[in-house]
Amino acid sequence: MTMEEKLGGSNGEDGGRDRFPIGMRVLAVDDDPICLKVLENLLRKCQYHVTTTNQAITALKMLRENRNRYDLVISDVNMPDMDGFKLLELVGLEMDLPVIMLSAHSDTKLVMKGITHGACDYLLKPVRIEELKNIWQHVVRKKKPDSKDQINASNQDKSRGGTGETGPTSSSSDQKVSKKRKDQSEDEDEEGDDNGHEDPSTQKKSRVVWSVELHRKFVSAVNQLGLEKAVPKKILDLMNVDGLTRENVASHLQKYRLYLKRLSSVATQQANMVAALGSKDPSYLRMGSLDGFGDFRTLTGPGRISSASLSSYQPGGLFGRLNSSAALSLRGISSGVIQSGHSQTLNNPINGFGKIQPAVVPANQNQNGTLFQGIPTSINQLSQNKPTNHFGEFNRCNDPNAFGVATNFQDARVMVGGSSNTLPVSSGNPLLLQSNTQQTQHSGGAFGNQPSSLGVTSLNQEPFDMNVRGSSNFLDHGRCSENWQSAVQLSSFPSNALSASETFSHEQLPSNNLQESISWTSSHLSGSPLDLSSSMANPANLEDSRGNISQVGLNNNVIQNIDYTTKQQWGDSRHDYNGNMNNSFSRGDSLVPASGPMMDQSNVISDKMNDVSLFSQFSGDSTYVVPHLDGEKSAFDTKSRSNDDFLFETKPQNGFNQNSFEPLENIMMSMIKSDQNNETPLMDGEFGFDAYSLGSCI
Amino acid sequence: MDVVNQLQRQFIDYSASLHREGFLDDQFTQLQKLQDDNSPDFVVEVASLFFEDCEKLINNMARALEQQQGVDFKQVDASVHQLKGSSSSIGAMRVKDVCIAFRSFCEAQNREGCLRCLQQVTHEYSLLKNKLQTLFRLQQQILAAGGSIPVVE
Numbered sequence: 001m002t003m004e005e006k007l008g009g010s011n012g013e014d015g016g017r018d019r020f021p022i023g024m025r026v027l028a029v030d031d032d033p034i035c036l037k038v039l040e041n042l043l044r045k046c047q048y049h050v051t052t053t054n055q056a057i058t059a060l061k062m063l064r065e066n067r068n069r070y071d072l073v074i075s076d077v078n079m080p081d082m083d084g085f086k087l088l089e090l091v092g093l094e095m096d097l098p099v100i101m102l103s104a105h106s107d108t109k110l111v112m113k114g115i116t117h118g119a120c121d122y123l124l125k126p127v128r129i130e131e132l133k134n135i136w137q138h139v140v141r142k143k144k145p146d147s148k149d150q151i152n153a154s155n156q157d158k159s160r161g162g163t164g165e166t167g168p169t170s171s172s173s174d175q176k177v178s179k180k181r182k183d184q185s186e187d188e189d190e191e192g193d194d195n196g197h198e199d200p201s202t203q204k205k206s207r208v209v210w211s212v213e214l215h216r217k218f219v220s221a222v223n224q225l226g227l228e229k230a231v232p233k234k235i236l237d238l239m240n241v242d243g244l245t246r247e248n249v250a251s252h253l254q255k256y257r258l259y260l261k262r263l264s265s266v267a268t269q270q271a272n273m274v275a276a277l278g279s280k281d282p283s284y285l286r287m288g289s290l291d292g293f294g295d296f297r298t299l300t301g302p303g304r305i306s307s308a309s310l311s312s313y314q315p316g317g318l319f320g321r322l323n324s325s326a327a328l329s330l331r332g333i334s335s336g337v338i339q340s341g342h343s344q345t346l347n348n349p350i351n352g353f354g355k356i357q358p359a360v361v362p363a364n365q366n367q368n369g370t371l372f373q374g375i376p377t378s379i380n381q382l383s384q385n386k387p388t389n390h391f392g393e394f395n396r397c398n399d400p401n402a403f404g405v406a407t408n409f410q411d412a413r414v415m416v417g418g419s420s421n422t423l424p425v426s427s428g429n430p431l432l433l434q435s436n437t438q439q440t441q442h443s444g445g446a447f448g449n450q451p452s453s454l455g456v457t458s459l460n461q462e463p464f465d466m467n468v469r470g471s472s473n474f475l476d477h478g479r480c481s482e483n484w485q486s487a488v489q490l491s492s493f494p495s496n497a498l499s500a501s502e503t504f505s506h507e508q509l510p511s512n513n514l515q516e517s518i519s520w521t522s523s524h525l526s527g528s529p530l531d532l533s534s535s536m537a538n539p540a541n542l543e544d545s546r547g548n549i550s551q552v553g554l555n556n557n558v559i560q561n562i563d564y565t566t567k568q569q570w571g572d573s574r575h576d577y578n579g580n581m582n583n584s585f586s587r588g589d590s591l592v593p594a595s596g597p598m599m600d601q602s603n604v605i606s607d608k609m610n611d612v613s614l615f616s617q618f619s620g621d622s623t624y625v626v627p628h629l630d631g632e633k634s635a636f637d638t639k640s641r642s643n644d645d646f647l648f649e650t651k652p653q654n655g656f657n658q659n660s661f662e663p664l665e666n667i668m669m670s671m672i673k674s675d676q677n678n679e680t681p682l683m684d685g686e687f688g689f690d691a692y693s694l695g696s697c698i
Numbered sequence: 699m700d701v702v703n704q705l706q707r708q709f710i711d712y713s714a715s716l717h718r719e720g721f722l723d724d725q726f727t728q729l730q731k732l733q734d735d736n737s738p739d740f741v742v743e744v745a746s747l748f749f750e751d752c753e754k755l756i757n758n759m760a761r762a763l764e765q766q767q768g769v770d771f772k773q774v775d776a777s778v779h780q781l782k783g784s785s786s787s788i789g790a791m792r793v794k795d796v797c798i799a800f801r802s803f804c805e806a807q808n809r810e811g812c813l814r815c816l817q818q819v820t821h822e823y824s825l826l827k828n829k830l831q832t833l834f835r836l837q838q839q840i841l842a843a844g845g846s847i848p849v850v851e
Binding site for chain 1: 725728729732736737740743744747748751776779780782783784786787788789
């Protein structure tokens, strides 16, 4: 469908649906009646569809009623009932719509304030029509991750009456999973009857809400297919959900990928953290990764949000959350995934981390937990930041979708690592991480205090993929989100120059179940000599405990490092193998959260630990980390080390505890234990990196 | 037709002078361009709104500045700000310029200065109101005579 079609959709009124930006629906808010009237007319002249109100409160109400009814909001800065900036924030957070500020003052400070609060643009009064003719770009930009479908969708929505979209759409502030309305636009005729289009299911498939459940299915489908091979059609088939179209899936996939990218960067951090954590538990990894992310967030200040924000995001916070959630998060990673679904929530990811975590943990089960565990420590450190802030902003900033995914991931990451929270953050932040390398460093500290080694910075996006994959592995498809994170993290790891040389290089990850992700991550890991090891393990953690981490020559190193870190971080429950694995994993995990790659690692480790499917386990198994250790299949040969206990077990606390991972660790530990793979909790820091060359692990 | 032409010429000249004297600026021209079949009285409506709003704001400011106990400059500033916004939106350049000066007095918390500015604003506003009313009357006449409003560039 052409852009036009898509875009044009919704203007039933002038049939301009297909002619975006014609028919774009704008909500104008200004207490000055003259300005409002003039603005209204100017906008009409641009052929937009205008709704006006002179009260911010009314505007908010209208937006909340149906977020899909509008494409853009223009708001005055000075209003009596509510500060324009406040409205801006709320709209950005809740509805994730582009907001343009308007003011008679051109004070630089105000403009700055507008930007920092997330405004897409800042116009001065008197507004000229030329300026208004271009504002539609903001709508497109925001929707970019989803491509034009959204626009289209929104347009369509409009025509549909923007009313309740029939179909699974979730109106109101849902994450923008706008369904590709391509089908719809094609099918539908502007009848003007918005909802009633002939075939509701086809017609308005207005925005699809990617619920956690749905996302989980999605992730697992992707994992099954393998991230690289995942094509919307196949995913759709695998998911087997009614009312979901290929377009929906495609757009979601795109976001997911971005998310993973982000995660990887974060994961790297996390991985570092994880590594540091030495969490064997996959959860560690997850956590770590998450944490890493979390820290990452803080560390790197997710590029998105503003590094600062990220920091605030506090990967640590994530971790912290991770910790608790680490265990949970591991599992939660999946939840993280879910979170991703709520990319929007990312904004609150930070906030949500808390949320994620619990969710995550379960999902990640250990994976995350382990990750996180390892990471928790680091994360904890990270947590110092206030994750939420930034993310919120971040979210705002980020393309909701993209971010959402990423963000979700971040969250997911958190979850993954248990504290996937961080991940999500991180994931989203991988970008951030990277950007915030500094931040990562920060988180690195958490993790290993890796100076951004978390790979977050290095989280290079690419690793992200790895991580993502890895993470996805971790997550177990279902947990894809988590995996993402981990993958992201892991990947990030590799890419990230994990100082820990954790290069956890996802290579290690390969072992992860992440199906492809692991290998993917590992590859990443290898690819990018993850400093993961260093980075992963949270620089501090990883490194110290291991010191060897560097050895992970991405794969190997990574693994080792991972182990190393994991051990440390994760509490080394996974001992050697676990440790290593864990380390690596942890690194990976830690990375994972942070850099995705970590995740891989963790996955790797997990695999090793649990069965190499640590990661995957993460997603699913709580003891992900642990179990993997045992099972680890390939990723960590060291498995024999009985990583299981190694990583997770005992130490979960250690690495994590730093921040709050402990809980995660514990969770992980339990998970691990349950898993039993004997994986010695890597947490012990002693991971001693077995020379698990990650490669082997992987 | 002659009448129409004459009126139109008058209109153009008058518009030009208003612009020249700074009563109106380019923004007003933009508004005139916005007027079309969908909103035939757009400019008149906006102008009316502006007058109302202006009076209200001026009253607010006067009241605030009269306070012997202590002038709430924030409130005055808020009103000035709004007046600035609306005057610039309609193209009332002179009014807007006074507002700019007014604002700095507010920030400096200079009551005297503010009062002076307030006087100026009131003066400018009255002037503008008269001028615009003349302009609109001309427009009406043209339309009544069957002509169309010339677009003044």
